[in-house]
Amino acid sequence: MRSRRRFPPLAVMAPPVRYCIPGERLCNLEEGSPGSGTYTRHGYIFSSLAGCLTKSSENGALPVISVMRETESQLLPDVGAIVTCKVSSINSRFAKVHILYVGSTPLKNSFRGTIRKEDVRATEKDKVEIYKSFRPGDIVLAKVISLGDAQSNYLLTTAENELGVVVAHSESGVQMVPISWCEMQCPKTHTKEFRKVARVQPEFLQT
Amino acid sequence: RGSRARALPDRALVNCQYSSATFSTGERKRRPHGDRKSCEMGLQLRQTFEAAILTQLHPRSQIDIYVQVLQADGGTYAACVNAATLAVLDAGVPMRDFVCACSAGFVDSTALADLSHVEEAAGGPQLALALLPASGQIALLEMDARLHEDHLESVLEAAARAARDVHTLLDRVVRQHVREASVLLG
Numbered sequence: 001m002r003s004r005r006r007f008p009p010l011a012v013m014a015p016p017v018r019y020c021i022p023g024e025r026l027c028n029l030e031e032g033s034p035g036s037g038t039y040t041r042h043g044y045i046f047s048s049l050a051g052c053l054t055k056s057s058e059n060g061a062l063p064v065i066s067v068m069r070e071t072e073s074q075l076l077p078d079v080g081a082i083v084t085c086k087v088s089s090i091n092s093r094f095a096k097v098h099i100l101y102v103g104s105t106p107l108k109n110s111f112r113g114t115i116r117k118e119d120v121r122a123t124e125k126d127k128v129e130i131y132k133s134f135r136p137g138d139i140v141l142a143k144v145i146s147l148g149d150a151q152s153n154y155l156l157t158t159a160e161n162e163l164g165v166v167v168a169h170s171e172s173g174v175q176m177v178p179i180s181w182c183e184m185q186c187p188k189t190h191t192k193e194f195r196k197v198a199r200v201q202p203e204f205l206q207t
Numbered sequence: 208r209g210s211r212a213r214a215l216p217d218r219a220l221v222n223c224q225y226s227s228a229t230f231s232t233g234e235r236k237r238r239p240h241g242d243r244k245s246c247e248m249g250l251q252l253r254q255t256f257e258a259a260i261l262t263q264l265h266p267r268s269q270i271d272i273y274v275q276v277l278q279a280d281g282g283t284y285a286a287c288v289n290a291a292t293l294a295v296l297d298a299g300v301p302m303r304d305f306v307c308a309c310s311a312g313f314v315d316s317t318a319l320a321d322l323s324h325v326e327e328a329a330g331g332p333q334l335a336l337a338l339l340p341a342s343g344q345i346a347l348l349e350m351d352a353r354l355h356e357d358h359l360e361s362v363l364e365a366a367a368r369a370a371r372d373v374h375t376l377l378d379r380v381v382r383q384h385v386r387e388a389s390v391l392l393g
Binding site for chain 1: 261267296297299301302303304305339340341342378381382385386388389
């Protein structure tokens with residue numbers, strides 16, 4: 001009796017990837033609904049980017065046709081987003097910062113932001129002194145309130161309990177420990193410095 | 208430089224600047240920036256790309272396209288448009304279609320496509336055409352010479368055919384590039 005040779009099961013082949021270029025006609029409006037990277041004209045869906053075609057099959061509704069580019073587009077800070085920034089310079093009226101992270105994703109190029117004097121705190125806004133709230137080099141959690149004007153600086157605010165300075169170094173170069181919402185203490189020299197401290201939730205603190 | 212107060216509330220602003228290197232022409236140019244030809248070329252490029260880029264998707268923003276010519280041997284407008292199309296596509300700005308351009312002229316009752324510098328300097332009529340090939344729409348058509356209307360059809364046809372050939376080439380190159388880029392990124 002001849003022994004049958006067992007062939008290993010064939011690996012499931014991935015569906016062939018289809019690449020498209022701007023202006024290429026993808027399909028009819030009856031066969032799919034337009035997603036990102038496409039536009040419609042005369043009842044047909046055309047591609048507007050150079051990338052690969054993806055079809056997401058919905059249950060019941062038409063599949064959404066979209067074109068994805070390989071390189072990720074930069075995540076932009078939107079109004080209301082919490083951003084992590086580093087103070088670059090201070091003034092009596094505002095503090096200039098570099099925005100490093102949006103949420104938890106790091107940015108490839110940092111954006112510039114401004115924290116105005118009246119946006120530092122929610123209470124006693126006119127008695128704020130920037131020198132007692134931020135110093136250059138502090139890491140600050142802030143929220144975006146505006147995309148900015150012609151000078152393209154994002155406007156940020158720290159007027160909430162959870163926003164403000166999270167990491168600061170004292171004048172002797174040691175990282176300080178927060179002791180209240182407006183003071184931080186250096187563990188080496190025990191001097192207290194004024195900052196607008198953020199109340200970080202206990203589960204995020206790493207000891 | 209880009210405008211600051213001219214942000215449009217519903218569309219992106221397209222800002223194009225053209226400059227040519229001093230060593231680009233046969234005789235060294237004394238003043239490469241800000242002269243009339245550069246401003247006019249920038250304006251033409253802006254009109255061309257406003258027709259192709261989907262500006263509604265990016266309100267209150269500005270898209271800058273800077274073109275510099277390193278060697279000018281005729282057909283500079285067409286070369287700028289073709290290069291800028293590839294740049295805009297690579298940047299991921301959504302476009303309606305490629306923009307392919309070519310120049311054409313009329314010498315000895317023959318329509319010529321893609322004129323060289325010598326043919327342009329000969330003084331005959333020349334036409335610059337920018338086309339969106341998939342739909343056949345014309346983004347820009349420019350001519351500043353006298354041409355009899357009987358000949359317009361043949362010259363336009365020669366330019367359109369050459370622009371479609373450019374599109375075939377760009378199509379092949381872009382697809383290959385996208386395929387290679389996706390293979391690299393796994």
